[in-house]
Amino acid sequence: MRLLAISDLHLASAVNRDALATLPFCPQDWLILAGDIAERFDHLRLAFATAAARFGRVLWVPGNHELWSVPEDETTSQARRGQSRYLAQIELARQYGVLTPEDEYPLWDGPGGPCRIAPLFLLYDYSFRPDAVSRDGVVAWAAELRNVCADEMLLDPAPYSSREAWCEQRCRHTHDRLAALDPAIPTVLVNHFPLRDDLIHIPRAPRFTPWCGTKITADWHRRFNAKVVVSGHLHVRRTDWRDGTRFEEVSLGHPRQWNQDLGLAHYLREILPGPICD
Template structure:
């Protein structure tokens, strides 16, 4: 679809965006399709082998939606293969990248420092992160602004009659507790919800700047955690919702004119439509969770999700959730 004249004029302006409008970096963007996948969990041998078998996608771009692993080695494996196979790669952090493992408990980085270490590794491979300027996608399905963000969670995905102080004990009543409670530290913030609140303010500012600068261009927002509570369906561990996002982002797809919102974390692949915006959960997950695909001869290539141009929304009637095994 051809861009309208005003959008074309905008594309002739600055190619990048950040909250302060103080940084300009020009990049050659891919001209093909934009794909996404999350939750590679490269600490698992089967996932590591599957990732190593990713085939080249010349002309295409890839979003990595967090939880590629728990170590610098996992990040480098993810970024090196992604940048070998795709013309451009974006990454946003998941909770697993932010873990300070027990063997690192005395000397390892924590909280924001751990996040910055991940950013530094991404920059070794020219991978774009939430700390880099947003850029314009000019390939198929564009133009659109690619906006990787980082929000964490604040325990607000809970029933109204459960208090913040009682949220984690409420989850424990059903033998549910995230490993984050032991390995994901909020330093220097007093708590994870305080860190989440600071991140919300930071990326609200950045997204508002993007909308102000490019009012005619839609956004592709990528985040590890879902932006909406109604997209969190956890049949067997419903109280794990506490660690799945924040209600503060519920309307971001409308506020910031999102065309697509991409996330991972749930390990439940699905496509939803809300207010004309497409939501894609793109997790690979643990080996047992994509075992059926592997048994059918599928690998990571078949589990990549096409974000742009992607499927078109039906013009009439309700659009039900599409639960996806692959693709």
């Protein structure tokens, strides 16, 4: 029995959709889908249906791509936006028994447990930027190296006034939920965006950091007794340790960023029981 994770399946790609069809049957295992699974509802439905049929339990958190205001299918000119889009995806996940940030945090009682698995939806607030760069100037600063995220055009925060305001609300709400947990039981925190800016290693896009998280969560791994923190978004698979907590970046990525000869199963990261700290 294992807790596995993967993110950034980017099912807009036919190559990645074909890979999804090879997902192994692991009915004793749980699978975390850590965001950027798909922009379109039909592709997200495909991911939920496929994963739910092959794993004992599936958990999902949204990435920024899920929140993009794109038509839901090729025949629809209108797109759900902002929070209404997110809530529609929650309802879709529940149709397949997939757990979301709006559900109770399940208890993992398998190897490496017990742990409370907490899917989170926190967004970002542009605070991952140099001190010398103001919030008003951050997009222009990123644009100097052509690192501006497509969210600036596609991620509508409605009904919130800004993505920062939505992020603040999500962080406040989630903090209160986590604080109510039994502190004696370790957690596995799952968020699409990294919780700390010192975990960001993207030399190909060094000024992409403002769209990568919030400094609000820098100490959450300590505050909420995290055994493991799972994230994606960066398309840089790696393991880091901070204060005895293991941080796993579990991205698959676009077809050019992974080896199709190895198959999708190769990229499923074992979260629990997982390795132990040296």
